[in-house]
Amino acid sequence: MEKYEFQPCPIEDVIENPELYIIPECLEICKIFWSKGIDTTQCSNYNKISEGKTYWVEIDIHTLSDENRKKVYDMYDSESPNINEDMITHNPRFKASRDEKGIELLKEIASSFFIQDSRDYTSDAEILAKYKRHGGEWFIASDGSIRSKNNPERENATIEDALAELDLTYYIKEEGKLFNSKHAYDVHMNYIKELNKNRLRIAKVLKLVREKKEREIE
Numbered sequence: 001m002e003k004y005e006f007q008p009c010p011i012e013d014v015i016e017n018p019e020l021y022i023i024p025e026c027l028e029i030c031k032i033f034w035s036k037g038i039d040t041t042q043c044s045n046y047n048k049i050s051e052g053k054t055y056w057v058e059i060d061i062h063t064l065s066d067e068n069r070k071k072v073y074d075m076y077d078s079e080s081p082n083i084n085e086d087m088i089t090h091n092p093r094f095k096a097s098r099d100e101k102g103i104e105l106l107k108e109i110a111s112s113f114f115i116q117d118s119r120d121y122t123s124d125a126e127i128l129a130k131y132k133r134h135g136g137e138w139f140i141a142s143d144g145s146i147r148s149k150n151n152p153e154r155e156n157a158t159i160e161d162a163l164a165e166l167d168l169t170y171y172i173k174e175e176g177k178l179f180n181s182k183h184a185y186d187v188h189m190n191y192i193k194e195l196n197k198n199r200l201r202i203a204k205v206l207k208l209v210r211e212k213k214e215r216e217i218e
Contacts, residue, residue, distance in 0.1 A: 004045050011039045012183045025103055029057050032110035037118060037187040039063055041091055044098075055102050056095035057110070058086060065116035082109060117191040120184035124159050124176035131162035 014021045026043040039060040072092045075083045096102030136151040170179040179185040
C-alpha cells in the first residue's frame, strides 16, 4: 500500500506514526486536534479522490465534549464555508484552500477548539454493578430489553472484589475510573496536565494582582 493510502485504522496507530499516514500539509493540523484530546478520522490526500481545491481534516463528532460539539454546530448554523458534514459518518469536515493560506486557516480552526477529557472509561459504580450481575438470573425488562438481576452470591460484593478480576493498567483509583484503552488514558492524562498548567497560570496572575494591590496600599 502506498504511503498515506490506508483504510480506516485505530487512531492510536496514526498518532504513533503520523508521518506514515498523514500528508505533511495536514500533519500539524491533526496534531493540534490531538493535543486537545480530539480524534481525527480522515484528511485530504494526494490520490485522485482527494485531489481538488481544498485541504481538509475530519474529526470524530461522537467523542467531542459538549462545548466542542456546540462549536461545531455554531459553525454549521453560521453557514461557514470552512465546514461540511460527512453524509455517512456525520463527522464535521473542516476545509480551506489548497495552499499555505488554507493550511494556516485550518490550524486556526483547530486551535480554537477547547481541550477535552476522554469519556471512554468505566466508573467504579459501573464496574461493581456489572460484577454483581454476573451469573444473575436473566429477565425481560419493561422496555423489551434482556437484562440480568444481581447474583445473590455477589450481593454484598465490594469494588475491591470486582477490580480483582480486571486488568488495572489504565485504572486511576483516586478518580474511580478504568479507561478502556491506552489512547483514552493518554487523552485523560494530557487533559489533567493542561488543567494543572492553567491553574498554575491563574494562580500566578492572581498573585501578581494581589502584590500590586498591596504595593498601592503601602
